[in-house]
């Protein structure tokens with residue numbers, strides 16, 4: 084399986100989906116992201132790793148302009164999606180977020196039924212022409228979110244009544260129901276048991292066929308298993324960015340090495 | 349564990365578990381004291397409430413019944429000729445039928461006739477008149493009629509007049525008491541539930557005065573207040589909380605809204621008098637103007653409650669919706685507002701309950717006029733519950749004392765009902781996230 088991935092990676096590395104240059108983020112006086120350059124390839128999984136508080140979530144939120152919603156947050160630099168500057172005045176963040184989906188660190192289902200949780204995105208974007216269409220989308224998304232079997236008999240019950248891990252998979256299913264081009268996942272497996280984690284990892288691997296996926300994770304093994312590229316953040320700096328095998332087998336920076344061997348973080 | 353690692357020879361310090369035990373005792377004591385203080389405060393509050401309600405009930409409960417007298421009336425064509433309708437000597441007809449039940453009364457003596465007539469409420473003749481006007485065939489026939497007695501006899505029947513008081517200091521004289529006892533012995537006197545309290549409008553005679561006009565006036569005023577304050581209040585709160593940029597100007601608005609909520613209600617009354625009645629030329633005493641005034645006062649309450657409810661919606665819900673590509677407006681109206689609704693409704697109902705009990709501004713715009721019919725529209729003159737209480741409390745007749753308490757009880761009943769609805773709504777729509 085590993086070999087297969089390598090071949091695929093070599094083929095796909097050429098297209099870049101997102102380019103970020105000279106990105107700086109401030110929360111008031113806190114300088115959270117310092118001069119980060121990164122290229123996120125299409126149809127690949129990119130992992131962000133690094134110690135807690137180093138700015139992984141902050142950088143991830145720059146990619147779909149979720150930081151716009153925080154008053155004190157200032158983003159500087161150039162971030163392009165398919166060559167288009169996403170911080171350009173003409174870009175509507177609403178449209179951007181339909182293209183760049185997000186799964187948050189804490190599961191946050193709507194206090195509505197499971198069905199409505201999934202159907203919400205397709206509804207507001209007009210992706211379904213009929214109720215039957217919508218049913219198909221809901222089922223497909225829940226299946227891909229590896230939660231269909233657990234909820235298929237209670238689609239009308241509130242999504243908030245699920246367990247933490249089920250809620251997180253519901254949120255993943257909700258994010259992919261709108262068919263985004265890029266999927267940002269902030270520690271999607273932190274609340275999941277090993278079986279659900281394996282299912283989500285399988286899903287991430289499958290999503291890679293159509294989408295570009297960015298995963299923040301604290302698990303080195305997970306980064307090694309699912310990602311093709313890995314970025315290591317430390318204190319707001321992007322310390323090292325390379326193909327995953329390189330990062331884990333032959334890190335160039337001493338900080339990266341300390342982190343992956345468990346000495347910082 | 350610390351004992352084992354402690355070097356031998358050092359003076360033994362109290363172990364940490366002993367320290368915890370000692371501090372625990374102290375903490376428990378503190379907690380018990382706090383609980384007692386809290387219990388004390390609650391009992392005092394409840395005691396006061398109990399005294400208030402008990403005193404109202406003890407003075408007001410008599411107003412919920414009304415003494416009536418059942419008469420067999422011969423509609424004498426001499427006194428009530430067909431061609432003079434709707435005028436006629438209805439009062440005399442009634443007095444004669446009372447006298448018939450009292451042996452030995454000489455109705456040709458003016459004073460006696462007047463006293464006998466005084467047993468009946470002044471409103472009794474109108475009841476008979478309405479019956480006869482509706483069916484002129486009754487002239488020359490006998491009808492059985494149940495009419496209220498006048499206030500002094502109502503009081504007498506309810507035991508509120510002391511029979512031991514010397515005759516000259518008593519409103520009902522000894523002969524009148526004797527008459528009344530005779531009537532009672534004949535079974536003509538009854539004391540049914542006083543529906544008139546709710547179906548009659550105000551009257552100069554306490555035995556006829558009811559709250560209908562005030563209830564209708566309060567209804568129109570509250571309806572106007574709700575229709576104006578609810579949408580405007582929610583709209584303003586949503587704008588301020590969700591859309592307005594945070595700057596000096598929005599801070600200024602926020603401070604002013606909070607101030608507005610603290611402005612004494614009489615000031616709103618003066619404002620309404622000057623603006624709504626003075627400039628806009630809206631009618632005096634109209635519940636519509638009252639509602640407008642109350643809306644001014646209720647709006648800050650609704651705005652503050654709505655903003656608090658919007659703020660309490662967890663940011664993760666907004667993020668979830670924004671992350672899916674919902675627009676700001678969709679986030680607010682499809683997610684945040686529905687989740688905030690219980691808080692919004694609770695705040696609104698509490699604001700309306702306050703408005704229902706508000707007196708001063710309504711007095712200023714003339715809703716304390718003496719009006720004997722219920723308003724048909726919000727633009728007719730009317731009183732409201734609190735102003736009606738004010739009017740009755742100001743009236744000299746004894747019978748209005750118990751009516752005042754009864755009206756306060758009715759008002760309190762409505763307030764309790766509104767608060768119960770608020771609690772019900774809050775529990776029904778409360779959601780977990």
Ligand SMILES: Nc1ncnc2c1ncn2[C@@H]1O[C@H](COP(=O)(O)OP(=O)(O)OP(=O)(O)O)[C@@H](O)[C@H]1O
Pocket residue numbers: 110113115133134135136137138139140141142153188
């Ligand atoms: N809303 C905010 N307001 C102010 N400072 C913030 C905010 N969010 C994050 N920060 C600061 O930015 C820095 C980076 O935070 P971020 O959440 O991006 O870290 P992270 O790498 O995702 O950590 P973790 O792995 O614990 O999730 C931290 O120092 C944090 O204190």
Ligand SMILES: [Mg+2]
Pocket residue numbers: 139140141188269
């Ligand atoms: Mg994070």
